[in-house]
Amino acid sequence: MLAPSPASPESVGMSTPALARIDAHLKSRYIESGRFPGTQLLVYRRGKVAHSSSQGLADIERNVPVRDDTIYRIYSMTKPITSVAFMMLVEEGRVAIDEPVHRYMPEWKNLGVFVAGTNPTFLTRPPSRPMQIVDLLRHTSGLTYGFQQRSNVDAAYREKKIGEVEKAGTLQSMVEDLVKIPLEFSPGEAWNYSVSTDVIGYLIEKIADKPFEQFLKERIFDPLGMKDTDFHVPTDKAHRLAACYSADPQGGMTFHAGTRREGLTLQDDPKTSSFLSPPSLISGGGGLCSTTADYLSFCRALINGGELAGVRLLGPKTLKLMTSNHLPGGLDLPGLSRSLFSEATYHGIGFGLGFSVTMEPAKTLIAGSAGEYSWGGAATTSFWIDPAEELITIFMTQVLPSSAYPLRRELRTMVYAAITESNL
Structure with missing residues (x-):
């Protein structure tokens, strides 16, 4: 170039x-x-x-x-x-941003929203609607970063070392750990800087059927x-x-x-x-x-x-x-x-x-x-x-x-x- x-x-x-x-x-x-x-x-x-x-x-x-x-x-x-990179897949008709995330990650279908408690004994409620892919792209997913240090959900991220500067685990282990932690809020209700874009990378890997970095x-x-x-x-x-x-x-x-x-x-x-x-x-x-x-x-x-x-x-x-x-x-x-x-x-x-x-x-x-x-x-x-x-x-x-x-x-x-x- x-x-x-x-x-x-x-x-x-x-x-x-x-x-x-x-x-x-x-x-x-x-x-x-x-x-x-x-x-x-x-x-x-x-x-x-x-x-x-x-x-x-x-x-x-x-x-x-x-x-x-x-x-x-x-x-x-x-x-x-x-x-x-994700929107390139959207342009190819392989995915749409208004689709629920659980269409590609079935294990995320029953994610709850935090009500009370600490890791691993959280009290949750169902979200008002399913998380959509657009929520990941715009950070309205209900996910978070541990460094926010605002809530018990943030603390659970820190315990699992999710989203830290020094990376741990794999994309697969990250999405598996996130299933065990409630959302901060129902998708679409607020904006919260989060690991949402890491999940987008995981979705690219799934939809493109090749490693994200490739x-x-x-x-x-x-x-x-x-x-x-x-x-x-x-x-x-x-x-x-x-x-x-x-x-x-x-x-x-x-x-x-x-x-x-x-x-x-x-x-x-x-x-x-x-x-x-x-x-x-x-x-x-x-x-x-x-x-x-x-x-x-x-x-x-x-x-x-x-x-x-x-x-x-x-x-x-x-x-x-x-x-x-x-x-x-x-x-x-x-x-x-x-x-x-x-x-x-x-x-x-x-x-x-x-x-x-x-x-x-x-x-x-x-x-x-x-x-x-x-x-x-x-x-x-x-x-x-x-x-x-x-x-x-x-x-x-x-x-x-x-x-x-x-x-x-x-x-x-x-x-x-x-x-x-x-x-x-």
Whole structure:
């Protein structure tokens, strides 16, 4: 797949000084202050790369700089890829999103809704309706993540190690364990960030009759030339895997090797990372590693209506369906959410089939466009696509959790401030 051409910011209606200001902000506020080890930012507009920068270190302890081909754990930025893969099966007439999940997973037919109790002695009630596949795609399924730490159901997920950053078990064992834990609520009654997209990966495997990771490789990664995107980093690329850190806004931490960095502690060493070998659980919700260049190829296909350089993933009408708000009652995330944590929390933002979707920019209190869609990962990676402005922004670093700093809000504000010729 041919790389996109670079262009001067001014030739695509953007400002060179304003984009340079973002790099300066990242350097002074986040890298030099010790909040982030390093960063990578790419801004693509009107079919050209308007800005690309790599700063700081990918591995502090070994003094390895961030490079253009650095490989990152993208965690929940896996979710849009999994959702697109599923909708490819929908376009082929092999499944429909309004079908009950138990049509493909009969053991899930009698899932109950939590009333009281603790694992394993829960009191439940029947759901008001069966879980539909659309509930998995839009996170209204009643499933959860253990890290929400809000309920006894969340606690049961933690006990079973379901949906954790360090994956355990297999997709099959995960869906079998989920049968034993009640839903948080009846499907469609609320929005809750959850392992729903992992279940979508399981359904892809069942419906396509091939391993989920093989489907992604054959239908998305290889056709788009995403050669560095996979559920593990092979030996010949291991030197490109960034270290992953956890934020400590209260002060500095000491690494296992004895060095000190204000605000960061080593979370996953690239020399010993579990991502260096194939995982037993292939997580469609958070298992992929990738590069900025690879993820740009995926985003370019989406902004082009589902096609890139002759490779079509989806039709434009299907993509339009995916990037429309699907929350019941047309509500936004704060209006329907039960999550203590998600990768998007603003008013005016709904949720489609795998992406958050901006409905009313004024309610977000951040510059943007109606129809913009996005998501992020646990280690503060993020992307957004604004079809109206022909804009893609991709940001990479490796700091857990993504909620530690208001970086995404700052990036949106500063990238949109760099537009000098709006399409609207």
